[in-house]
Amino acid sequence: MQAYKRITMSIQTVLEAKVKEAILSIFKAELPSVEFQPTRKDFDGDITVVVFPMLRIVKGNPVQIGEQLGAFLKDEVAAVTDFNVVKGFLNLVLSDTFYIDFFKTICDSPDYGLVAESAHNAVMVEYSSPNTNKPLHLGHIRNNLLGYSVAEILKAAGKKVYKTQIINDRGIHICKSMLAWQRYGNGETPKSTGLKGDKLVGNYYVKFNSVYNSEIEALVAEGIERKVAEKEAPSLVEAQKMLLKWEAGDKEIVALWKEMNGWVYEGFNVTYKNMGVDFDKLYYESDTYLLGKDFVADGLQKGIFYKKEDGSVWIDLTEDGLDEKIVLRSDGTAVYMTQDIGTAIQRVKDYPDINGMVYTVGNEQDYHFKVLFLILKKLGFPWAEQLHHLSYGMVDLPSGKMKSREGTVVDADDLMVDMTATAKQISEELGKLDDYADSEKEELYKTIGLGALKYYILKVDPKKRILFNPEESVDFQGNTGPFIQYTFARIQSVKRNASDHGLNWKNSTEVEDLHKKEKELIKQLLIFPDTIHLAAENYSPAVIANYVYDLVKSFNSFYQQVPIFVDAEEEKKVFRIQLANKVGEVIESSFKLLGIQVPQRM
RNA sequence: GGUGGCAUAGCUCAGCUGGAUAGAGCACCUGCCUUCUAAGCAGGCGGUCCUAGGUUCGAAUCCUAGUGCCAUCACCA
Numbered sequence: 001m002q003a004y005k006r007i008t009m010s011i012q013t014v015l016e017a018k019v020k021e022a023i024l025s026i027f028k029a030e031l032p033s034v035e036f037q038p039t040r041k042d043f044d045g046d047i048t049v050v051v052f053p054m055l056r057i058v059k060g061n062p063v064q065i066g067e068q069l070g071a072f073l074k075d076e077v078a079a080v081t082d083f084n085v086v087k088g089f090l091n092l093v094l095s096d097t098f099y100i101d102f103f104k105t106i107c108d109s110p111d112y113g114l115v116a117e118s119a120h121n122a123v124m125v126e127y128s129s130p131n132t133n134k135p136l137h138l139g140h141i142r143n144n145l146l147g148y149s150v151a152e153i154l155k156a157a158g159k160k161v162y163k164t165q166i167i168n169d170r171g172i173h174i175c176k177s178m179l180a181w182q183r184y185g186n187g188e189t190p191k192s193t194g195l196k197g198d199k200l201v202g203n204y205y206v207k208f209n210s211v212y213n214s215e216i217e218a219l220v221a222e223g224i225e226r227k228v229a230e231k232e233a234p235s236l237v238e239a240q241k242m243l244l245k246w247e248a249g250d251k252e253i254v255a256l257w258k259e260m261n262g263w264v265y266e267g268f269n270v271t272y273k274n275m276g277v278d279f280d281k282l283y284y285e286s287d288t289y290l291l292g293k294d295f296v297a298d299g300l301q302k303g304i305f306y307k308k309e310d311g312s313v314w315i316d317l318t319e320d321g322l323d324e325k326i327v328l329r330s331d332g333t334a335v336y337m338t339q340d341i342g343t344a345i346q347r348v349k350d351y352p353d354i355n356g357m358v359y360t361v362g363n364e365q366d367y368h369f370k371v372l373f374l375i376l377k378k379l380g381f382p383w384a385e386q387l388h389h390l391s392y393g394m395v396d397l398p399s400g401k402m403k404s405r406e407g408t409v410v411d412a413d414d415l416m417v418d419m420t421a422t423a424k425q426i427s428e429e430l431g432k433l434d435d436y437a438d439s440e441k442e443e444l445y446k447t448i449g450l451g452a453l454k455y456y457i458l459k460v461d462p463k464k465r466i467l468f469n470p471e472e473s474v475d476f477q478g479n480t481g482p483f484i485q486y487t488f489a490r491i492q493s494v495k496r497n498a499s500d501h502g503l504n505w506k507n508s509t510e511v512e513d514l515h516k517k518e519k520e521l522i523k524q525l526l527i528f529p530d531t532i533h534l535a536a537e538n539y540s541p542a543v544i545a546n547y548v549y550d551l552v553k554s555f556n557s558f559y560q561q562v563p564i565f566v567d568a569e570e571e572k573k574v575f576r577i578q579l580a581n582k583v584g585e586v587i588e589s590s591f592k593l594l595g596i597q598v599p600q601r602m
Numbered sequence: 603g604g605u606g607g608c609a610u611a612g613c614u615c616a617g618c619u620g621g622a623u624a625g626a627g628c629a630c631c632u633g634c635c636u637u638c639u640a641a642g643c644a645g646g647c648g649g650u651c652c653u654a655g656g657u658u659c660g661a662a663u664c665c666u667a668g669u670g671c672c673a674u675c676a677c678c679a
Contacts, residue, residue, distance in 0.1 A: 040622065050621065052659065062659090088659085089622060131679085171679065285679095312677060321605080322675095329677045336679050366606060367674055393608080394672080430641070448641090460615065464608070465672070472613095477641055478627035479615080486641045497638055534618065546616060549626080560634090560643040580638095602641075 011047070011079060011098070012036055019049060022072040027058045027065075038523075044084055045091030046523070052088040062088035096514040099522045106525065107578055110585050113528040115158035122160035122353040123386075125151040127360035128277070129165045132264045133173040134202035136271050137402060138395050138410040138468060139362070142457050145595060146392055147360035148277040149458055149541040152593045154358075157536035162351055166283040166343060169261050175242040177201050178256055179235065180208035190263050196270060196413070197263025211235050274416050276450070276595050281350070283343060289334055291342025295379060296328050304378050315375060325371050340372050341379075348383060356386030358539065363391040363463065390539050393465030395457075410470055419449035419474065426476055433601065447597045448482050454596050455481030459545035479549055481596055484587060487552045488598040491584035494564060498577050501565050505577035517558035521579060524551045528586055532593070541594055548590035555583050 016034045023031045035053055039045040049069065051062040058065060063085050070083035070090050082093040106112045127147020130136060136144075151161045181188070181204045190197040212235045219229035230236075245253045272278065296313055299305045305313050305327060313328035327337050334342075348354060359369060369389035376384035394401065402409040424445040427433060433441055456474045460466060476482040498505045514522070528547070535543035564576045588598050 035621085037621075042623075048622090052621070055659070087622065168679075173679080310677085323605090326677060331677080333677085335677070339679095362673090363607065364673055368679095370606090391607090396672090426641070430639095432639070432641095456614095464615090467614085475614090475628065480627080480641085482641055483627090486639080490639050490642085493639055501638090530618095538618095542616090543618090546626095549616090553626085556642060557644090559638080560640095563638070565638050601639085 011094070014077060015047070015049070015073065015080075015092070018073055018076055019069060022069050022076075023054065023058060026068055026072070027060075029057045031057055039091050043086060043089075043091050044093065045082075046094040046519075047092050049090040049092065050088065051085075051090055055088075066090040096512070096519065099514060099519055100511060102526060103522050103579070103582070107582060111589070112525075112582070112585065113532055113589060114156045115529075115532075117155065117160050118158050120353060121158065121355070122162065122351065123154055123356040123358060124162045124164055124347055124351060124354050125154065125358045125360065125390075126164050126166065127151075127390075128272075128279075129168065129361070130268065131168040131171075131173050132198075132201070132261050133177045133205045135196070135198040135267065136412040138412065138415060139402060141275065141412050141415070141453075142392060142395050142466065143360055143362070144272075144275055144277045145454055145457055146390065146462055146541065147358075148595050149544075149593060150358060150360070150390060150539050152595065153532065153535050153539075153541065153544065156532050156589075156593055159536075160353065162280045162354065163278065164281045164283060164347070165279055166285060166288065169284050170246065170257075170286040170289060172239055172243050173205070174257065174261070175239040175246065176208040176212075176235075177205040178253075178260055179239050179242055180204035180211070181260065182256070190266070196267040197265070198267030198271070199413075200267075201260055201264050208235065208239070271412055274413070274450075276597075283347075285339065288343045288346065289339050291346055292334060292338040292340070293328065293332075293342070295341055295345060296338060299327075299375075299379055302379075304375075315371075315378075317371065317374060320374060322367075322371060322374070325375075327375070336368070337372060337375070340368075341375060344372070344376060344387075345381070348381070355383050356388070357383075358388045358390050360390040360392070363393055365389075366391055388539065390462065392462040395466045395468050398467065398469050398471075410468065415453065416450060419453045420445050421449070422473055422476070423449035423452065423482070427602070436601075444599055444602060447599050448476075448485060448602060451481035451485050451591075451596045452476055453481075454594060455484070455545060458541040458594050459549075461542050462540060482602075484548060484552050484591070485596075485599055486602055487555055488584055488587045488591075489600060489602045490559065491555075491580045491587075492600050494577060494580050495584075497565065501573075503570075503573055503577065505574050505581070507574060509571045509574040509578065511571055511575045515558075515562050517554070517562055518576070518579060520554050521551075521558055521583060524554050525582060525586060528590075535593075544590050544593050548587055551583060551586060551590075555580070 015036070019034045020031045023029055031054060035050040037048050037050065039048045049066075051066045051069070054065060055062060066085035066088065070085060070092070073080045073092060074083055079094050079098040080092050081095045084091050125147055128140065128144050130140060148163070151163050155161050181201070184207055185204065188200065190200050193200060195203075212233055215233040215235055216226070216229045219233060220226055224232075242253060246257060296305060300307065300313060305315050307313050308330075310330040311332070312326055312330040314324050314326050316324050318324065325337065326335055327341070329335060344357065347357065361369065366389065369391075373384060373387045373389070376387065396402070397408070397410065399408065424441075427441070427445060427448070433444070436444070452474050457466065459479065474480075495505070531543060531547045535541065562576065564573060564580070591598050
């Protein structure tokens with residue numbers, strides 16, 4: 001692990017020092033810094049020194065300066081074998097030996113690029129956090145995949161990570177489902193109906209809303225104003241009463257609440273398992289919704305908050321460019337913000353080693369989190385500096401926003417089933433797996449189908465919204481999960497074939513020069529560790545997805561143009577298999593960061 | 603109205619802290635399976651980087667203004 005770092009770091013550092021030295025000796029001037037970039041494909045070279053910025057220090061023609069610099073570097077730096085100058089760009093050609101030496105340093109470490117965990121750098125990642133009155137849908141899928149993946153990426157960057165969610169298990173929404181079930185359920189249970197628990201409860205939520213809506217229409221027809229009707233419809237009033245009873249601890253209501261939530265959790269667990277996400281710790285809002293009040297009282301005393309005449313408590317954030325925000329109702333009950341303050345503090349108590357938190361929540365709550373983080377800072381918690389809202393765009397359908405109340409959602413379970421079915425159909429058409437057992441096939445279809453779905457969602461920048469068209473199925477060709485999985489499977493096939501050719505590719509090997517495609521691949525491998533850090537800094541799985549796609553494209557090009565088993569001497573064959581193997585390992589590591597599995601065959 | 607986000611090829615998206623002729627995939631068109639997996643490879647077609655100014659040797663990228671879409675601004679969560 002140290003070795004590759006030394007090499008990648010060293011070449012730029014060495015070059016930078018040498019460039020400065022050259023400018024000093026040729027032009028008697030001191031350069032503050034040197035700008036490097038990878039050489040573009042259409043030009044000859046590996047690394048490029050940009051001459052333009054030097055013109056501020058050194059007067060002259062950029063091409064001539066480049067020529068002089070190039071000659072100096074070629075003489076002084078062993079790894080530089082040649083150079084050329086185009087306009088103000090000095091392209092340096094690095095020796096094959098440089099790349100071969102680098103490859104040797106990473107060849108035997110299967111976890112290349114991943115940084116070992118350091119315990120005093122823990123972070124908590126919250127994601128999912130569903131309501132318990134309806135099943136998970138496509139929006140939750142994006143949330144779950146993002147949260148899970150970012151957690152994995154942070155781990156790979158050396159952090160200890162706790163994955164968590166806060167389950168929204170109380171409130172008027174669940175009362176609505178409970179009420180509808182009481183009235184129309186006839187004692188139905190997941191067992192009696194064969195439905196997943198979350199689906200069953202979700203159906204009653206929809207039922208509630210249809211009854212509620214017809215009540216509103218009836219009231220409006222009687223001449224009552226719509227806004228009033230919405231508040232006074234009998235079902236809603238009834239649900240609100242139920243919430244009060246729940247808060248008062250009414251035995252019957254609490255028992256029903258427990259039972260129905262239990263159904264939902266069973267259903268959720270099935271969905272999470274299929275999705276491949278997990279959690280280290282669960283928080284329930286019914287436990288935490290009273291937290292935070294003490295801190296409001298505390299803040300009130302410190303003068304961070306103030307009380308209005310009616311008794312409600314507020315914070316004035318106008319000096320920070322935001323508005324006033326309520327933190328406690330006039331009747332003394334908590335609002336969302338109160339809970340979130342309390343929950344954050346609770347988490348740090350539960351896990352004293354964390355010094356940061358990531359909240360995976362849609363961008364419609366940008367404002368809420370801005371305020372929350374600011375309040376925690378003002379309350380003086382040192383860890384408040386390390387909070388991050390992982391904000392992501394909505395997943396919209398061509399018809400607009402998904403609405404559970406109206407049933408216009410893409411259900412998470414259904415979607416995963418569909419993707420698996422598509423994978424099956426394509427696989428059967430290709431007919432490469434006829435010798436597989438049925439159970440192996442089913443497993444594989446799931447890997448591929450979910451791979452397609454996950455990659456499709458994770459490859460786009462989190463902050464951008466996604467338009468999902470259920471009519472046009474997710475692709476399996478081109479920049480897709482299956483394309484990358486296919487390449488992985490192909491590499492495994494190469495390794496299996498190696499033994500047929502009597503090659504022990506694990507032996508060490510010596511090669512002296514590289515094919516253009518081999519060099520390109522090693523270059524790609526070289527930037528994997530940086531890519532992980534970039535992804536971690538930006539909380540962006542898309543960075544990983546795009547990287548691994550580029551790597552795979554390079555590999556396929558290599559694969560089709562450079563024969564591995566034919567026509568080459570033994571040493572070369574072994575080297576190429578080792579190279580393929582390393583690419584396979586990096587694909588697997590990358591996909592693990594995205595929560596996607598890789599198949600041995602497909 | 604205030605605030606925040608987004609705007610790149612017909613469609614879906616890359617483009618790192620400003621750098622060379624703006625890149626991929628899908629779709630459409632051409633080639634490549636008697637040799638390692640063709641879910642692949644090689645190539646073609648396709649762009650006023652929303653508009654207008656500005657900063658710079660250099661702007662898709664930074665600044666200002668405008669346009670469009672989305673979100674948000676509740677004693678809802």
